[in-house]
Amino acid sequence: MSVISSWNLTISLNTTISLSWRSSLPSRAIFPRPKKPKTLVVLATALGAKPTVLVAEKIGDAGIQLLKTFANVDCSYNLSPEELCTKISLCDALIVRSGTKVTREVFESAMGRLKVVGRAGVGIDNVDISAATEHGCLVVNAPTANTIAAADHGIALLTAVSRNVAQADASVKAGKWERNKYVGVSLVGKTLAVMGFGKVGSEVARRAKGLGMQVIAHDPYAPADRARAIGVELVSFEEALTTADFISLHMPLTPATSKMFNDETFSRVKKGVRIINVARGGVIDEEALLRALDSGVVAQAALDVFTEEPPPQENKLVRHENVTVTPHLGASTTEAQEGVALEIAEAVVGALRGELAATAVNAPMVPAEVLLELSPYVALTEKLGRLAVQLVAGGSGVKFVKVTYASTRGPDDLDTRLLRAMVTKGLIEPVSSVFVNLVNADFIAKQRGLRLTEERIVLDGSPEKPLEFIQVRIANVESKFVSAISNSGEITVEGRVKDGKPHLTKVGSFGVDVSLEGSIVLCRQSDQPGIIGKVGNIISEENVNVNFMSVGRIAPGKQAVMTIGLDEEPSRDALKKIGEITAVEELVFLKL
Ligand SMILES: NC(=O)c1ccc[n+]([C@@H]2O[C@H](COP(=O)([O-])OP(=O)(O)OC[C@H]3O[C@@H](n4cnc5c(N)ncnc54)[C@H](O)[C@@H]3O)[C@@H](O)[C@H]2O)c1
Ligand SMILES: O=C(O)[C@H](O)COP(=O)(O)O
Numbered sequence: 352m353s354v355i356s357s358w359n360l361t362i363s364l365n366t367t368i369s370l371s372w373r374s375s376l377p378s379r380a381i382f383p384r385p386k387k388p389k390t391l392v393v394l395a396t397a398l399g400a401k402p403t404v405l406v407a408e409k410i411g412d413a414g415i416q417l418l419k420t421f422a423n424v425d426c427s428y429n430l431s432p433e434e435l436c437t438k439i440s441l442c443d444a445l446i447v448r449s450g451t452k453v454t455r456e457v458f459e460s461a462m463g464r465l466k467v468v469g470r471a472g473v474g475i476d477n478v479d480i481s482a483a484t485e486h487g488c489l490v491v492n493a494p495t496a497n498t499i500a501a502a503d504h505g506i507a508l509l510t511a512v513s514r515n516v517a518q519a520d521a522s523v524k525a526g527k528w529e530r531n532k533y534v535g536v537s538l539v540g541k542t543l544a545v546m547g548f549g550k551v552g553s554e555v556a557r558r559a560k561g562l563g564m565q566v567i568a569h570d571p572y573a574p575a576d577r578a579r580a581i582g583v584e585l586v587s588f589e590e591a592l593t594t595a596d597f598i599s600l601h602m603p604l605t606p607a608t609s610k611m612f613n614d615e616t617f618s619r620v621k622k623g624v625r626i627i628n629v630a631r632g633g634v635i636d637e638e639a640l641l642r643a644l645d646s647g648v649v650a651q652a653a654l655d656v657f658t659e660e661p662p663p664q665e666n667k668l669v670r671h672e673n674v675t676v677t678p679h680l681g682a683s684t685t686e687a688q689e690g691v692a693l694e695i696a697e698a699v700v701g702a703l704r705g706e707l708a709a710t711a712v713n714a715p716m717v718p719a720e721v722l723l724e725l726s727p728y729v730a731l732t733e734k735l736g737r738l739a740v741q742l743v744a745g746g747s748g749v750k751f752v753k754v755t756y757a758s759t760r761g762p763d764d765l766d767t768r769l770l771r772a773m774v775t776k777g778l779i780e781p782v783s784s785v786f787v788n789l790v791n792a793d794f795i796a797k798q799r800g801l802r803l804t805e806e807r808i809v810l811d812g813s814p815e816k817p818l819e820f821i822q823v824r825i826a827n828v829e830s831k832f833v834s835a836i837s838n839s840g841e842i843t844v845e846g847r848v849k850d851g852k853p854h855l856t857k858v859g860s861f862g863v864d865v866s867l868e869g870s871i872v873l874c875r876q877s878d879q880p881g882i883i884g885k886v887g888n889i890i891s892e893e894n895v896n897v898n899f900m901s902v903g904r905i906a907p908g909k910q911a912v913m914t915i916g917l918d919e920e921p922s923r924d925a926l927k928k929i930g931e932i933t934a935v936e937e938l939v940f941l942k943l
Contacts, residue, residue, distance in 0.1 A: 402443035410471045414692025436460035455482035469699040476604040487791035490712040491698040496690030497682035502554030504681040505629040508653035517675040539563035544595035547602030548573040604631035617643040623650040629681045632657035714790045715768040731853035732770045734867040735823040736777020741941045744829040751826040757808040757819045820847040832939040834875045835859045861903040861912035869918045871941045876934040878911040893925045
């Protein structure tokens with residue numbers, strides 16, 4: 352048995368999860384919805400209560416109908432920020448598109464009721480993810496259903512720009528016939544740089560190749576083989592800028608991509624480049640683009656998205672002769688909107704039911720089969736956390752916790768994020784009013800100064816079970832049950848899953864065996880005959896059912912720890928009577 356790795360708690364908030372994509376078939380066919388994860392009740396609404404879902408922007412009817420099968424649905428569009436904040440405390444879920452800013456104030460106004468925000472689309476830049484995470488609110492999006500629509504719109508703008516379609520249309524409608532003015536440029540043989548080779552970018556690339564273009568792409572995170580598979584070369588930002596005749600933007604808006612196209616970038620592009628933006632307005636410095644258009648460095652731009660939407664009337668870019676604009680229509684096809692509505696409704700209903708979302712933005716995505724396998728360990732880790740913290744003597748602040756996972760599997764075959772979150776939940780919830788879930792566990796731990804270290808023990812044997820045992824240790828504290836302190840000087844509890852049920856198997860240095868359900872009495876006594884009977888009598892007089900009892904001792908006649916699992920809570924009086932048995936040296940009652 353060897354300890355092969357240990358590491359500190361890493362805070363991984365704001366994780367964007369992308370799903371895979373395939374070829375150019377209609378979007379619903381291309382992107383099979385992710386398999387449904389099995390249930391894990393981390394976000395579930397109060398039992399029996401029908402949740403309320405606020406739909407703050409119009410989504411497809413199919414999604415609304417699906418939501419109505421499970422929840423009260425309030426479709427209130429065009430709410431002001433104040434109205435949204437007022438309504439939100441009455442809602443369990445909120446669904447928005449890109450037009451609603453889900454700010455920190457929204458989460459604060461929710462007073463803890465809001466459990467899930469569903470973004471009916473891809474971009475989550477209008478949702479304050481940090482605030483959502485801090486408030487334990489899951490954010491899910493619908494990342495796949497509008498890909499084709501967005502790619503088609505990118506191509507529509509590319510071709511429109513190359514042939515001055517919008518300008519010529521306006522000219523004819525103004526009674527003119529300017530055939531010489533609107534001579535376009537050919538696409539065949541021209542170089543298109545796709546910036547952001549994700550779902551939309553790769554579909555744009557595929558289509559542009561069909562139009563005879565040379566396609567290069569820049570994406571620091573995209574695998575080269577995926578690009579190669581469709582005949583696209585991944586290049587550096589510099590190469591993309593300096594060689595492209597057309598640039599099409601498809602990256603998300605993040606702090607790293609904000610104003611990625613600015614005066615400095617425009618100074619490096621090929622003179623006369625044409626730019627298409629169907630991603631987010633904020634990735635371009637709009638003032639800089641205006642200057643580049645005025646100077647002729649950029650010949651034309653086509654913009655579906657703007658820093659401020661809708662853009663102000665006087666926006667010079669919108670009015671520019673060489674700019675073609677659409678009002679954020681990338682995702683707006685009947686088919687995409689139906690798909691997005693269903694995708695987001697399923698995700699929101701799933702999250703409200705307590706299922707782990709496959710499209711979670713701010714929580715680890717745990718595949719269904721992994722979740723199924725881990726679920727008894729999820730219960731075990733939470734209960735070990737609960738027991739350990741209840742063993743701490745009042746006044747000792749819990750700061751250093753070590754979780755040890757003993758497994759026959761290598762570290763790469765065991766994802767412990769879920770288990771770590773559950774230990775944190777178990778440690779914090781019994782001693783605070785904070786609600787901890789998979790979304791906010793790391794944040795809450797950090798906020799409370801809890802340093803949770805994880806350690807792996809790799810055991811020999813066949814890796815059928817994910818884990819053999821799990822140990823939770825709290826260092827630098829005193830215990831109200833001295834026997835819970837192991838030789839290492841830490842409060843130590845250890846458990847394992849037996850017949851699918853979590854069991855406590857060690858307290859301090861004492862081996863015990865009790866099923867972790869109901870509540871537990873731990874009592875240390877000097878080992879002698881008759882104690883079990885005496886304790887049993889006191890409990891039976893209370894009419895409380897004992898579901899498990901075990902005694903672990905150092906050696907015959909020495910000290911022993913008796914663990915009694917109870918279906919209900921015994922009275923204080925009964926506990927006092929057990930404590931008064933002469934051989935009993937210490938006693939603690941723990942709620943699971
Ligand atoms: N106009 C619309 O209506 C519309 C519709 C759909 C999507 N979008 C927007 O398009 C964008 C892409 O959507 P998607 O579904 O393809 O997302 P995606 O997550 O599949 O792809 C985004 C890609 O951008 C890459 N990227 C990240 N940082 C980058 C950087 N600095 N430089 C280059 N590439 C970078 C990522 O690696 C990823 O491959 C999002 O911003 C989304 O909101 C707009
Ligand atoms: O990010 C997206 O999915 C698109 O920008 C679509 O946004 P919308 O839902 O507001 O059309």
